[in-house]
Amino acid sequence: NKKALLPPPPLNSSARSRICIQILPMEIYHGNASSKKVNCAKITKEFQLHLDSSDDDGPEEVTFEDSKTSALRSMKEALETTKREKELLKEKRRKRQELFQKQKVGQLNKLGFSKNVKLHKKKKTNISNPFCSRLKGNYSVMRVATQSATKSQQQTAMDFIQSRLYGPGSQRTTTNQLLSLQNKRGQNKSAAVQFVNEKWAKAEQMTKRWIHKQKVPSN
Amino acid sequence: MGEFKVHRVRFFEYMPTAIRAMSFNAHTERLALARVDGSVEVFNFADRYFQEKVIPGKDAHSIEALCWVGGRLFSAGLHGEITEYDLENLRPKYSLEAYGGPIWTIISNPQGTHVIGCEDGTVKLFEVLAEGVQFERNLDRQKGRIISLSWHPSGTRIAAGMMDMIRVFDVLTGHAIQRLLVDRSVGGCKSRETVVWTVVFLSDHTIFSSDSAGKVQVWDGHTGTLVKTHQLTKWDVLALSVSKDESSVVAGTSEGTVVQFQFIAPNLQQQEKEWVRTRTFKNHTHDVRALVEIGTAIVSGGMDTQLVVRPLLEKFEEKCFASGLRRIHFPHRNLVSCAQKARLLLLQFPGQLELWRLGESDGHGKPGDILPLKTKPEKLLYLKRKGKDHICCSALSSCGGWLAYSTVSSVRLYRLQTDNNISITKVPKLPKVLRSAHQLCFSSESSYLFAASSQSSVLFGCSCLGENDCEVHVYNLQKLELHCMVPMYSSCPSAMGIHPTTNNLTMVHADQQIFEFSIAEKQYTVWSRKLQMQGLHNLWLNRDTPVTHVTFNPKNPDQILLHDMYMFCIIDQSLPLPDQKTQFYNQMTLRSLSEQERPSHLHAFKVCKSFQDLMCMRLLDDQSLVVVERPLMAINSQLPAPVRQKKFAT
Numbered sequence: 001n002k003k004a005l006l007p008p009p010p011l012n013s014s015a016r017s018r019i020c021i022q023i024l025p026m027e028i029y030h031g032n033a034s035s036k037k038v039n040c041a042k043i044t045k046e047f048q049l050h051l052d053s054s055d056d057d058g059p060e061e062v063t064f065e066d067s068k069t070s071a072l073r074s075m076k077e078a079l080e081t082t083k084r085e086k087e088l089l090k091e092k093r094r095k096r097q098e099l100f101q102k103q104k105v106g107q108l109n110k111l112g113f114s115k116n117v118k119l120h121k122k123k124k125t126n127i128s129n130p131f132c133s134r135l136k137g138n139y140s141v142m143r144v145a146t147q148s149a150t151k152s153q154q155q156t157a158m159d160f161i162q163s164r165l166y167g168p169g170s171q172r173t174t175t176n177q178l179l180s181l182q183n184k185r186g187q188n189k190s191a192a193v194q195f196v197n198e199k200w201a202k203a204e205q206m207t208k209r210w211i212h213k214q215k216v217p218s219n
Numbered sequence: 220m221g222e223f224k225v226h227r228v229r230f231f232e233y234m235p236t237a238i239r240a241m242s243f244n245a246h247t248e249r250l251a252l253a254r255v256d257g258s259v260e261v262f263n264f265a266d267r268y269f270q271e272k273v274i275p276g277k278d279a280h281s282i283e284a285l286c287w288v289g290g291r292l293f294s295a296g297l298h299g300e301i302t303e304y305d306l307e308n309l310r311p312k313y314s315l316e317a318y319g320g321p322i323w324t325i326i327s328n329p330q331g332t333h334v335i336g337c338e339d340g341t342v343k344l345f346e347v348l349a350e351g352v353q354f355e356r357n358l359d360r361q362k363g364r365i366i367s368l369s370w371h372p373s374g375t376r377i378a379a380g381m382m383d384m385i386r387v388f389d390v391l392t393g394h395a396i397q398r399l400l401v402d403r404s405v406g407g408c409k410s411r412e413t414v415v416w417t418v419v420f421l422s423d424h425t426i427f428s429s430d431s432a433g434k435v436q437v438w439d440g441h442t443g444t445l446v447k448t449h450q451l452t453k454w455d456v457l458a459l460s461v462s463k464d465e466s467s468v469v470a471g472t473s474e475g476t477v478v479q480f481q482f483i484a485p486n487l488q489q490q491e492k493e494w495v496r497t498r499t500f501k502n503h504t505h506d507v508r509a510l511v512e513i514g515t516a517i518v519s520g521g522m523d524t525q526l527v528v529r530p531l532l533e534k535f536e537e538k539c540f541a542s543g544l545r546r547i548h549f550p551h552r553n554l555v556s557c558a559q560k561a562r563l564l565l566l567q568f569p570g571q572l573e574l575w576r577l578g579e580s581d582g583h584g585k586p587g588d589i590l591p592l593k594t595k596p597e598k599l600l601y602l603k604r605k606g607k608d609h610i611c612c613s614a615l616s617s618c619g620g621w622l623a624y625s626t627v628s629s630v631r632l633y634r635l636q637t638d639n640n641i642s643i644t645k646v647p648k649l650p651k652v653l654r655s656a657h658q659l660c661f662s663s664e665s666s667y668l669f670a671a672s673s674q675s676s677v678l679f680g681c682s683c684l685g686e687n688d689c690e691v692h693v694y695n696l697q698k699l700e701l702h703c704m705v706p707m708y709s710s711c712p713s714a715m716g717i718h719p720t721t722n723n724l725t726m727v728h729a730d731q732q733i734f735e736f737s738i739a740e741k742q743y744t745v746w747s748r749k750l751q752m753q754g755l756h757n758l759w760l761n762r763d764t765p766v767t768h769v770t771f772n773p774k775n776p777d778q779i780l781l782h783d784m785y786m787f788c789i790i791d792q793s794l795p796l797p798d799q800k801t802q803f804y805n806q807m808t809l810r811s812l813s814e815q816e817r818p819s820h821l822h823a824f825k826v827c828k829s830f831q832d833l834m835c836m837r838l839l840d841d842q843s844l845v846v847v848e849r850p851l852m853a854i855n856s857q858l859p860a861p862v863r864q865k866k867f868a869t
Binding site for chain 2: 150151153154156157158160164165166169170171172173175176177179180181184185195200203207211
């Protein structure tokens, strides 16, 4: 064991404090030549006994204040980068939303709806509907049918089962895959199945796309 | 014997629905099955797994669980109601709102009186009374949804499977006395909660649980500790069932496998028994959602829509009908009506009816040739049903001028015009008495419509007959009274027909026996007695699927035409009956023989297996045959997504 040959550390206070500092975050060591040979883990186990010995000279002097300021600085920088990223994302999202709104209006105009079409008497909806204020232009919201509480509960329950069996993480495949596997592993091995029927082929494509969307990033 | 032009129809896009729940009544030997569309079917396991009853479903009324209490059948679903079924009239008797949100499971007390409905957080006890079901009380409310329940055989404890845990309740006090924590999946997604899909409570207080992490766990119900974990699969284990003697537990997985655990001594030296994983059955391609272990077999069903009965071979001493693997794909009744004169087909779906005109061909050819079509088959009409109830039966008159269908709440009759312009007009104001029909049938001249309500079916010939629970009654139409009753036979008739000229009633039963009864003489015919004396050939008797339709050839009174899912057969009564040593499927052999040799090899049963997965076979007035096929491959290609299994070298 190499470490047994190492000379014991000089018993002066500065050396001891140096060892303590070296247990702090690794960033402090970036760019420090001699420190590259130092392994943080090793030090945490053996800090009382040994120092890195490949140099005969002692390691460079790094004062407590210096390392403290650099640590604080790096933390600040990290915080600032995350803030900036958030801002950028927000900006992106806002721009996208605006684009969609523009496109929507464009579509409606194409279809012949002018911005001034009233779907319902403005007076009524303003009182009963809190969403009115959020709509741009002269659109208004009209309730077509009342959905009872039971129906929504039923829908939630159905969504729960659907998401557990077929939702993200369910690792499903298409029926085409299943049939192809049967062909390939059967008694008389043959090629993968290809649907000639247009409807089935389309359904197959849709299922593949949906499965791709379901894939959860692995832990 | 003759050649037939065959209209080979494959445009009936019949899609069965997935099986969601099953419940076996050991006393009456009936299996009740619920499908995802809300329909309920009852199979008679004492009579060749014959599908005796079908109760159609309803929109937005799916079923999550079924249970028998004595001879009464109850179901519950996400719509929050408990429904009892009228098994005589084949409709829901009543529905009781449980006021607890969606119901995930319903189970009955071994003592036979309590029925539990279970919803978002509460376990509710209901008392089963003679006239209905009555709310008794709630057990302590829990914070999560309750997915599964199991009674302890003594009726004092209930185990409830929830999210990430199992709770054991004391029924008397209503408090939760144990909490068993279920681990989340190993590796994989740790942030997803584990759903305990099923729990089973045994009499020695052992609890079996199956969950969405693919585990089956064995717990000690007294101490609340985990005894053993079996990791079966990385997908969900959706179903569990315990045998009556509690020596075997079976689990159904999303991969389509059924795994058996048995309570046996693991090796010869040891005297102590424990739960050991023994066999694995792979009979399904998709998720197994319903499972029942009945004495001698394991019955499973799931997303691949077929009902599989897998016998446990160690329970059989010799090979018999019950020791073979059975798959039930198609319903044991007709979904296709045919207008023989007008050459029209009426296809019945749960939500609509489709009327098609068959194509025509002028060509001639040798047997096996495909003739070119002059006109293609044409869809004339798409009739969507009114209301939420699914269609239970339909009929088309022979001339093609009348169409009728029935749901559990109404019967509708329409006048049809199909010559040049297609038109359909509803016949208003049908008699109030006719609220719903279990079977509809038009008379041959289209002058009468017969509607059978309650558990009976009706046929028309020169007389009319009704069948009720294996009893066949013959009625005289002129006098409108009962003419006679056919002697009782132990097996249910699966198909019947009245000969147009001889007025003989031909009946084929679920056990494949054939009888011919003379209505005029009120006794079995000579031919029928001869057939019974000789006995039917073994290959005929061992067929898997029942005969669903019997019809006759107006040009040849000796012929009886019938079909099941895998063959159609023309019985020629003028030919000798085959004995056990005769080659039964002899059509190919006959073709290779010379004209002189043939007569000595002929026998009465001419079976044709060229057309498979038959839903219907009829003889049209112009002597051509119509066969409606629904290839199982077509059904399998449109099933929902199965789990993804990586296999080496594929």
